[in-house]
Amino acid sequence: QSRGDTIIGDAVWIGMRAMIMPGVTIGEGAVIAANSVVTKNVPPYTVVAGAPAKPIKTRFDPETIDKLLALKMYSWDEAKFNALRSFICGNDIEQLIIAESNYKGGECH
Template structure:
């Protein structure tokens, strides 16, 4: 088997519209975006502009990060709104005086501005973001979830859920609670790649029991979630 190299920017020969994001991020000067192996982004025009066109308002003010797991699929136009996009909302005005500098910045430094504090945006492993899906600041999308086209996700998404709409809502889970617990325990995306390759046929089928048995026989089960 010819193994796919996760460090190749263009993983599909002759196709310039799909890239692995990890090498793109590692070659950039961006220090608060982290992407796992084999996660890809497809764009109808230029996927290499991902950090500019899809990770928005990333000015470094909020000290938050974007963390995307392994084996995720990001469709054309999927976007992440970083916390720096937000204005202070507790006062009389939402106008951001200090960003214009000069006397305004001296009067109320940006570091003292009453901005809402957010956690990092965290996209789990094996997540599929549909075309033009938008992830808002501080949101966590659980492993194995699917975010529908044009969905706007402003709240955390449980593992293996399907969410659609604006604001996004869970329409169903992909598996039973018991199956989800097994899949979280399996965490197949963290296996050595040779074990993943041996189980590709199983991974694309709904045969959790067989995958579980393989993991047990090869000591691949996590001791704790």
């Protein structure tokens, strides 16, 4: 009997020898610690560890997670991603949001 598809979101880190069980969804930006056994869905930007895996912490506060998900950054085309790369690699998510809202096909304004 199938438990459904296993879905791994964008920008997920999976540690060595971690096992993801059938039918589990791993949210965008989640981190799965090495040797973990993931039996339940993992929310976006959540760090899990253990056997069975349990949430350890979130990478950002809930408001920031919502903002990151709303950006849909992993569906951007290459030109947009490259134009906003310095903001993506920076530590200021608010600046990334502003730059993305000002982006006009090819450059940041």
